[in-house]
Amino acid sequence: MAVREAEPVGSLQEVKEVGLDREDLLAMYRSMLITRGLEERGHILYKQGKIPGSFYTGRGNEAASVGVATAMGPSDVGTPLHRDMGVHVVRGMEPWRVFANYMGREDGPTRGRDGNVHMAMPELGLHTMVSHLPAMLPVATGMALAFKIRGDRRVALGWFGEGSAGRGDAHEAMNFAGVRQLPMVFICDNNQWAYSTPTYLSYPVDHIADRAAAYGFEGVVVDGTDVLAVYREAKRAIEKAREGGGPTLLECLTLRMEGHAVHDDAFYVPKEMFERWAAYDPIERYRSWLYDHAELTEDEESELTATVKRLLNDALDRAEASPQPDPATLEGGVFASVEDLDTPHHK
């Protein structure tokens, strides 16, 4: 079972065939704009000293995260990582919650207990990442196991990077999921740099997706800057899992367009590499496609841009008004009580 390299998506007709109407297409574009806008503003907030700790973005990964999340069903679940802001946006996390989490405020999903992109809202089917990548892969595998045990028609998505693919968690999760043919999709955000480590020092084969064959399922490589191709492949993998076809490993190839985190100027990435990939900016690329194939008009675009700008302005104001967490509450939240169980996500 060799890895399959996915074709780009061309015409509007092809897009319609995979189940997207024009409204969906514009919603995806909007999500990508919000995703980038959140991170650009977060960067400014960080420089203003309003965000403690460090700051990470997923610039260059907007198509991969938005494309995959758009393909998820309403009751599907996932464990997105720090380059996957688009997943939170598509699933419905309000931008002000993101800013509140960045700033460690009480209204962030972690209420100041954790920072930056370590956040998720379980009621949206997403569960909070940890720094020890890819530790959430076995966790997502357990979610898929729960669905299989109960016979739910739900799918779990686990994200990892080409760097964290080096850790044993990736192997154990994929092996277990393959053995049990669990309803699961493994999404590899291959942004070609694990901090400063290039791909040839991370793995010795052509693609991370090549590994899928060793676990008895299909591996697919897709251009992660092509939101429509990502959507099509993710949809296919998710529905295959839902129908009992087992896992898929979907590798989205992108370039991390900034440093590992805000302190890192990525001097080790060849300049020509940035220049080459800048021509494949996911948002610019999709914008052109919408003009060429979906009759996006300038009026529509400027209205969309203005709406997103307003949304983010309001979100920032609301997040800044959110209180700091109360130190008196610190020790109260270590252990759950019985009342904390059987909340809506626990089903």
Next chain:
Amino acid sequence: MAEMTYIQAISDALRLEMRRDPRVFVLGEDVGVYGGAFKVSLGFQEEFGPWRVIDTPLSETAIVGGATGAALMGLRPVAEMQFADFISCAWDHLVTVAAKQFFRARTPVPIVVRLPSGGGFSGGPFHSQNPETSFAHIPGLKIVCPSTPHDAKGLLAMSIEDPNPVLFFEHKHLYRRIKGEVPEDRYTVPFGHARVHRPGDDATIITWGAMVHTAAEAADELAKEGFEAEVIDLRTLVPWDKERVLEGVQRCSKVLVLHEDTRTAGFGAEIAATIAEEAFEHLDAPVVRITAPDTPAPFAPPLEKAYIPQVEDVVTALRELAAY
């Protein structure tokens, strides 16, 4: 009531939980057809089917991480490590994910990890350890260490009911050696309540797990000399019954802390420090700690005997306390 061994009580508790709650399932290596390394789940697969008694690959990370994911989706996984020693392979999933998820995300992780622990049968460095203290240090994990069949059954039911990650340390040397009367119906034993295993007013011995029986034998020996030591079985280390310990210190004024785990930064140190902070004026003698030395668990019988605290060691220490 029925007489059961310690391991039968564990098996019984697990079976009853699986019968009453369809969300409870078992996963681990060889837990299905084989019934688990120590046969705790023998016959379970016939009764509950292969999707509630799940044989996993040799994959501790996937077992504990998978349990966490299933718990987040509303199931109640009971994961088995073949030996407590192997939990080191799943450290991240307990410490990094399960222990911190509620604090960070408000999502409870109700998992139980069953950990056959302890030495006494030449298991050597990798089949004899008592790693409870390593995990007691991690906020967010509960630590359970039963010493009797009654408590093993009631505490396992409580562990499965608890909405947090619970590490259930079952001492292998007690499995078939210790028998006791156990109610046939389901019951729970609450966490954080110590049990008086043997009453006495002359000294208080604070211990848990297999050492409860070692302590009781030593106390019986000293009773012949007119010195009555009480044996307090903590039963759970997180949470631990500080009030009961301090009450014993105040009443007896002499304290012996006993554990099978190694000495430095063992849980006994936490107990001794708490006594020093909160009951210093009540002490008539320095707190005595008897523990394994700071070495890996050895294989050869004479070495292992020197490693695991013996009845004679406790007897000697009690005599010294009596004379102090």
